[in-house]
Amino acid sequence: MSAVARASSRRLPVIGGMLVLLLAVLLVSAALGQFSVSPAEIIGSFARKLGLAPAAPGTAAYADGALWNIRFPRLALGVVVGAALGVAGALMQGVFANPLAEPAVVGVSAGCAVGACTVIVLDLRWLGPATVPAAAFVMGVLTTALVYGLSRARGRTQVLMLVLTGIAVNAVANAIIAFLVFSADTASREQVTFWQLGSLNGATWTAVAVTLPLLLAGVAGAWMLARRLDALALGERSARHLGVDVERVRLWAILIVALLTAAAVSYAGIIAFVGLIIPHLLRLLIGPSHGALIPASAIGGALLISGSDLVARTAIPFADLPIGMFTALVGGPVFFVLLRRTIGAKQAQA
Amino acid sequence: MTRPIPTRSAGGAASVARGLRSARVASAALAAAVALVLSGCGVGVENAPAPPVSSAPVKPSPDARAGLQDPRTITGPSTAASVSEVVPIQKRSSPKLPVTLTDASGTAVTVSDADRILALDIYGTLAETVVGLGLGDRLVGRGSSNTLESMKALPLVTQNGHELNGEAVLALRPTLVLTDTTLGPREVQDQLRASGVTVVFFDPKRSISTIGSQVESVAHAVGLDALGRKLAARIATELVDAKERIAAIAPTDEREKPRIAFLYARGTAGVFFLFGKGMGPDDLIGAIGGIDVATAAGITGSKPANSEALLATNPDVFLMMTDGLASTGGIDGLLKRPGVADTAAGQHRRVVDMADGQVLSFGPTTPAVLLSLADAIYRPGAAR
Numbered sequence: 216m217s218a219v220a221r222a223s224s225r226r227l228p229v230i231g232g233m234l235v236l237l238l239a240v241l242l243v244s245a246a247l248g249q250f251s252v253s254p255a256e257i258i259g260s261f262a263r264k265l266g267l268a269p270a271a272p273g274t275a276a277y278a279d280g281a282l283w284n285i286r287f288p289r290l291a292l293g294v295v296v297g298a299a300l301g302v303a304g305a306l307m308q309g310v311f312a313n314p315l316a317e318p319a320v321v322g323v324s325a326g327c328a329v330g331a332c333t334v335i336v337l338d339l340r341w342l343g344p345a346t347v348p349a350a351a352f353v354m355g356v357l358t359t360a361l362v363y364g365l366s367r368a369r370g371r372t373q374v375l376m377l378v379l380t381g382i383a384v385n386a387v388a389n390a391i392i393a394f395l396v397f398s399a400d401t402a403s404r405e406q407v408t409f410w411q412l413g414s415l416n417g418a419t420w421t422a423v424a425v426t427l428p429l430l431l432a433g434v435a436g437a438w439m440l441a442r443r444l445d446a447l448a449l450g451e452r453s454a455r456h457l458g459v460d461v462e463r464v465r466l467w468a469i470l471i472v473a474l475l476t477a478a479a480v481s482y483a484g485i486i487a488f489v490g491l492i493i494p495h496l497l498r499l500l501i502g503p504s505h506g507a508l509i510p511a512s513a514i515g516g517a518l519l520i521s522g523s524d525l526v527a528r529t530a531i532p533f534a535d536l537p538i539g540m541f542t543a544l545v546g547g548p549v550f551f552v553l554l555r556r557t558i559g560a561k562q563a564q565a
Numbered sequence: 566m567t568r569p570i571p572t573r574s575a576g577g578a579a580s581v582a583r584g585l586r587s588a589r590v591a592s593a594a595l596a597a598a599v600a601l602v603l604s605g606c607g608v609g610v611e612n613a614p615a616p617p618v619s620s621a622p623v624k625p626s627p628d629a630r631a632g633l634q635d636p637r638t639i640t641g642p643s644t645a646a647s648v649s650e651v652v653p654i655q656k657r658s659s660p661k662l663p664v665t666l667t668d669a670s671g672t673a674v675t676v677s678d679a680d681r682i683l684a685l686d687i688y689g690t691l692a693e694t695v696v697g698l699g700l701g702d703r704l705v706g707r708g709s710s711n712t713l714e715s716m717k718a719l720p721l722v723t724q725n726g727h728e729l730n731g732e733a734v735l736a737l738r739p740t741l742v743l744t745d746t747t748l749g750p751r752e753v754q755d756q757l758r759a760s761g762v763t764v765v766f767f768d769p770k771r772s773i774s775t776i777g778s779q780v781e782s783v784a785h786a787v788g789l790d791a792l793g794r795k796l797a798a799r800i801a802t803e804l805v806d807a808k809e810r811i812a813a814i815a816p817t818d819e820r821e822k823p824r825i826a827f828l829y830a831r832g833t834a835g836v837f838f839l840f841g842k843g844m845g846p847d848d849l850i851g852a853i854g855g856i857d858v859a860t861a862a863g864i865t866g867s868k869p870a871n872s873e874a875l876l877a878t879n880p881d882v883f884l885m886m887t888d889g890l891a892s893t894g895g896i897d898g899l900l901k902r903p904g905v906a907d908t909a910a911g912q913h914r915r916v917v918d919m920a921d922g923q924v925l926s927f928g929p930t931t932p933a934v935l936l937s938l939a940d941a942i943y944r945p946g947a948a949r
Contacts, residue, residue, distance in 0.1 A: 250732040278761020285731040406751065416730060417752030486903050496642075528730075535730050 222502030229500050230511050237294075237518045244290050244525045250281035255264035284419075292418035292515040293524045296425045296479045297489060299407035299433060301516020303475035305497075305508050306437045309444040310474065311363070313377055314495070314553055318476040321366075321377060322384030326358025327351035327480040328411075328534060330393050335406050336399040344421050348429065348481040355473030355480075358384060374557050410484055414444070415524050416535045422482040429478035434513055436471045440464060441505035448503065486539045488546020489516050495549065540541020577788035601725055614656060631919035633814060636823040636943050637909075644887065647918035650715055651696045654796045658699035666937040668786075669745065670766040678740040679787045681705045688771055688845075690928040692716060692784045695743070697721050697796050705717035705737045708748065712922030729753040741785060745769040749928035761831060761888050771927040772848045776800055778811040780928070784889045796929065803932035808852065811939040815854030825855040826880035826910070828870055837902065838867040838891070845879070845925045846884065853939040855882070872904025882942060885912045886921040917941045 246254055260279050262268040302319065307316040307323075318324045330350035335340075342349050363386055366377040396407050443464045446454040451461055479486065493515040494508060501507050523541035532534060568879060596854045633730055649825070663677040676819050682703045684691035695701065696715065698921035707719040731753045742764045757832030758764045767779065784793020814821055827846030829838045840846045841857070847859030850857040858878035859868070868874055884898070893899050896916050905911045919941070923934055 248732045249730060276761050277735055280762070281732050281735045284756045284759040286737065406749070408583075410750070416728065417756070419751035419752050419755065422752075428883040528732075535724055535728065 218296035222500070223504065224505070226501045226507045226511075229497070230507070230514060231240065231286045233514045233518055235332055235510070237514060237521060240518060240521045240525060241290055241294070244521060245282070245286065246402070247288050247525065248281070249527050249528070250285075252282060254276050265358070266272055266409070268512075288420045288423055289415050289524070290521065291423045291527075292419075292426065292482060293415055295423060295430050296415070296483045296518030297485065297516035298481040298513035298520065299426070299430045299475040299490035300520070301481070301493040301514075302437050302490075302509055303472050304516075305494035305505070306325070306440070306468055306475075307490065308446070308471050308494055309376065309447065309505055310465055311366075311439075312447065313374060314493070314557055315374055315378060315550070317488065317491040318472065318479075319485055320491065320550065321362045322388060322484045323355055323358050323362065323472065324480050324487070325385045325388035326361075326394075327355040327477045328485055329355030329388050329395075330356075330477070331410070332395045332407055333390050333445045335368050335410065335496065336395045336403045336496040338403060345425050348425055348477050351477035351481045352473055356470060358388070359469045359473050359476075360394060362464070374554070384389055411453035412490075414527070414535055415483055416528075419538040426478040428475055430513075433471050433478065435507065436467065437475075437509045438506070440462040440467060441509055444505040445503075448484050483538075486520070488542045488550065489519055491553070492542070492546050492549050493519060495553065567680075578605065592927060598815055607689050618721050620784045631633060634818065635821055635942055638913075639942075639945060640913040641945075642918070645917060645924075645934075645937040647920050648923055648930045648937055651693050651701075651929045652712055652730075653699040654698060654792055654799060655699040657702065658789055659790055660700070661821065662788045664786060664788045665785060666765070668766040668767045672766070674763060674765050676741060676763050676765065676786055679703065681738060681740045682743065682787070683722065683734065683739040684740070684743040684783075685722065685729070685748050686710070686745045686767070686769070687924045688928075690771065690779065691743045691745070691767065691783060693926055693928040693930060694780050694796075695787070697780070698787065698792050699782055700787060700789075705739055706734070710907045710922045710926070714919060723742040723748065724814060726863050731756040739785070741765070743786060744769065770843050771925065772907035773927070774925055776931055784847040800929055800932065801932065804935070805946075807935045811853050812934060814939060814943040821880045823855045824852045824858045824879070825859075825882045825907075825942070826858045826870075826875075826878055827884045828889075828899075829867065830870075830885065830889040830899070833893050833902075835869075835897060839864060839878065840867050840868045841865050845927065849924070849935065849938065850884070852935050853942065855942065858899065865906060870902075870904075872907070875904035877906050879908050880910045881913070881915060883916045883922075884938070885906075885916060885918045886924060887918045888921045890916060890918045894934070898945060917945075 245257060245551045246252070252260075254273070256278050259268060259275070260282050262544065263279065264283065302364070304317045307321075309316055330352070330353055331347045333354075334347050335352040338347055339350075362377070362380050366373065366380040368376060392411075396404055399407060399480075443459045446459045447461065447464060449457075454461055494512050497508055497511045497515055501511060519542065520538065523538050524543060527536040527538045609653060626648075660679045662679060663673045663675050668674050676739060676869060680703060682700060683706050684695045685708045687708070687710060689708065691710070692704060692707060692711045693713070696713070701715060704716065704719060707716045708723045711719075720737060722737065724730055724733075727748050728750070729748050734753070734757060741761055742754070742762055744754055744764065745767045745901065746769050754764050756765075759776065767782060768775070771779075776798065780800065781790070781793040782798045783796045784790055784796065792920055801816065827840040827844070829840055830836060839859045841859035841862075843865060844867060847857040847860045858880045862878050864874075865922065890896070890899065893902070896914055899916065900906045900911055900914070910916065917938070919934070919938060923930065924938075926934065
């Protein structure tokens, strides 16, 4: 059996296994938290919510509140954010033909953050709760296009150029954010500070309701591009021969990456490396075909964020650790290994 | 060198007037409080003047400062004595509920149960006010600014400095949460509200002139309006008294007034700010007869304390929070930061620190905080 066939035969078990794991993590997360609730009480709370049991007596009202207003929206938002980041990473690597492309590394997340911060600081609300994601999306599109344009040379993005462009874009974006925070009044500065912590603390159903459609649209769009991305992996010329309109694919990919990153950044702040670790790990397991990689990255990203958040919010009593800490702890070394390997391969070719 | 004293004293006059109206009611409690404050500062109780009942201000005699050094020439660090516990205006008060009100966030709220209270803001004002109203035994948790001995045993619900965690708060099963926008994220307070906890927002602005109205609005929310007026009056009387005592040790000559900068530091990196107009310290420094150099230099809000800003303001005294000073490596660490050693305060190693949870509390303990700061600044020897 060839390596490709072996990889594709692993698709179903890997995706199925991740789904089971994700479900398990979500169940454990639902049961664990600083407000201790027994599994029996959780089932009781579900029954009350579904109208199968009478309304909550005195103390159970607190349990219902902790579960339905705090813990469950947080779990749901974790799944949405993780899936969005995983798919954004996979898509970006495909369209940039570059293994190091990842929203946070190349500065797209920071670009989205500039949009979100501007809206928070200026206290704009013309789209209601969707104002922050909308602004993040607009800035995300601009940043992705900018990074893409700046890091391209001779038909593809060069690894070093991309990383260096990312550094420059991140620097400028952070400078703008710093200026926005500086010029903000006290109330919006407080809001930006909490938002910058990059945590899922304070997740609400509103946040889930705003980001979930963005995620679904983004994943569907990315999946529809899958075949054309596979063709693009053969090189731009081959892709053209196969009848792929390369420029259109790029344009759509940039829009979708920005949409997914904006959805993730708007409520959870910048969480780096999810889009790097997950697609790479999955390519090793199930091969590079985007048709499987994109849905698998969504599930994998959701699994990583849900697991990290479980640790983040339960590890230390009365503490909520920054979730980005965990992803960076794994992602930093992975990034380094990939960088060494990619540049090493380039030099061996030369 | 001009300072916007007029606006401040106008507000002060209002609270003084409020205080004098019910001075008689409050005088017994006041005497007890003054005794506590004074013993806390190491000043003899026998020197305490009677609580003021007439409106005529007591003028300090010209030689009142005799024997005291020019505060601008004092060298070395001092620590302002910690203030003592908030003395409740009445033990175990019983709130008259329900109360319906529109809170500072514009929401109509009905408070019907105040058995388990959480009072959370970045300054610690709200919890101190709850204790002052005699509801201290109903507090079920505290924020990181609530450092008074009586609250230390309560579970802490803030994390990473001043972030709230909804589950941790809800696990304490509060029935009433008094808070403002200085703690958040705001979503957490919304989560609590959605879970059926009564959440009341208060004005996040803090100054000496708003202490009275803040106390009264907290009292209103817990159905203790009369006690709130009493407590506000007691604080106003104590403030008048504190200002008179301070006037006796503070220089009157503008040229002798210490030029003070409030430095907010956390760690040895970026969190290093000068607090200017409207941040709270400007009000404290004015009340103890000093010159807030940041406000005088036109700084509104907080501004990074870089070497330019420090040299431009050139304070005689740095005022800091005790843990803030420790976090930047104590006075030696502070002096290593660019620009600090070149200021007059740096050259004289003149740093006055006060406990983090106390210095900006702007509540029932503020009169004591002023006295303690004035002692540390004008007569550090006697304060010890």
